[in-house]
Amino acid sequence: MATEGIQSRNRQEVTARILTAAERVFAEFGYAGASISRIAAQAGIPKSNVVYYFETKELLYRRVVGEIFDIWRAAADSITIDNDPIQALGDYIDTKLDLARTRPYGSKVWANEIIQRAPIVQDYLEDELRSWTEDRIVVIEAWIEHGKIRPISARHLLYAIWATTQHYADFTHQITTLNEGVELTNRQWVESKTAVKDLLLRGVEKHGDA
Amino acid sequence: MATEGIQSRNRQEVTARILTAAERVFAEFGYAGASISRIAAQAGIPKSNVVYYFETKELLYRRVVGEIFDIWRAAADSITIDNDPIQALGDYIDTKLDLARTRPYGSKVWANEIIQRAPIVQDYLEDELRSWTEDRIVVIEAWIEHGKIRPISARHLLYAIWATTQHYADFTHQITTLNEGVELTNRQWVESKTAVKDLLLRGVEKHGDA
DNA sequence: ATGATTTCTGCACGATCGGTCAACATTTTT
DNA sequence: AAAAATGTTGACCGATCGTGCAGAAATCAT
Secondary structure, eight states: OTTHHHHHHHHHHHHHHHHHHHHHHHHHHHHHHOOHHHHHHHHTSOHHHHHHHHSSHHHHHHHHHHHHHHHHHHHTTTOOTTSOHHHHHHHHHHHHHHHHHHOHHHHHHHHHHHHTTOTTTHHHIIIIIHHHHHHHHHHHHHHHHTTSSOOOOHHHHHHHHHHHHHHHHHTHHHHHHTTTTSOOOHHHHHHHHHHHHHHHHHTTOSSSOO | OTTHHHHHHHHHHHHHHHHHHHHHHHHHHHHHHOOHHHHHHHHTSOHHHHHHHHSSHHHHHHHHHHHHHHHHHHHTTTOOTTSOHHHHHHHHHHHHHHHHHHOHHHHHHHHHHHHTTOTTTHHHIIIIIHHHHHHHHHHHHHHHHTTSSOOOOHHHHHHHHHHHHHHHHHTHHHHHHTTTTSOOOHHHHHHHHHHHHHHHHHTTOSSSOO
């Protein structure tokens, strides 16, 4: 009992390292192209050890996808009826762009999964994502009814926010190539945030000029 | 000579069918997951015949990616200095969303390629896409200097247009799932177009209310 | 200390992969 | 009609895949 903590800590450290490696390898090679041996090499352990902790490639993949899904869901906590729309949506965009920078591999794994018609996590979409989305749409439409923002399509606003923010993760390589081959600097990330918010929030705000 | 036309027509028909099948299979399974035999099955011909016309999987893939790249490039023909900015950008968004609907597989292949850091078509990015993008940025910045649109970031406006329009292709499955599991109707596609243009173009227009 | 449990690892398997090749069929040229 | 060129196909090869499994190594409980 006294040493159980050490054992658990070790287990958790190894599984965490596997998950980090898997997120990256799944993102860079796709589900089919990501071999267990490559994930193991990325984590610095033998292939058999990966299987020991996650049984199958599919179960490991589901864990990876579930992680980014939970993180994204938490990023929209600010979207509630009582919050100021511009502030709340701005925070959401900010957080989502921060995640695009800090967790780009997770975003890419999700994108790959959706592009391929969610062969493995379709239940996530139908259960959690659907109800989650409907809840946010209700909030945005309430904002509109209360005259706080322009009467736009709440659904397509959400899609636009997802698309633009995740673009900076999924298409990082294209953006880098168009940036003379060098990654965006801190300053450029701030500029990106400002530009995205400026563009999208102006489509939301009631008053023409801020 | 007289019958060369028939021979060529056959060759062209078979290669066209292979390209169509390949675009779909590459999109739905990723580069690694797309096997030549699956492409062949999709095209209704033996595997060897695919290899006969395209030699390697990589060469076939490059042809598929090159096609969608050329189509997208032509879609931005309206972005010139002499055109009206709102009209030109609106046309560009319209065309891009039409392509999202009619050529979703091509968009998905491109997304997959960029997500995986363009291991096969990096030369496209550095040569053609870079200069093409810089040219469009020059046009948009000229519009700004002439006071025709708000002083926004031309680069990030382009990224936003790419992100939102391609989202409707790459994330079709997610959008469908969030649409009670049924594909968007004609009416809903029109609504999508209107919503995207309303949102993005308002961020571009000089006057607050249209 | 010793037995039980957990963790770790190398090996072997059937399946599938991209690509080669020779044989065959068809079409084109002479 | 014969020869040449082009198109088509199934069989085959070495490599890699996911996964099962037995046993070694380490850690735990008593």
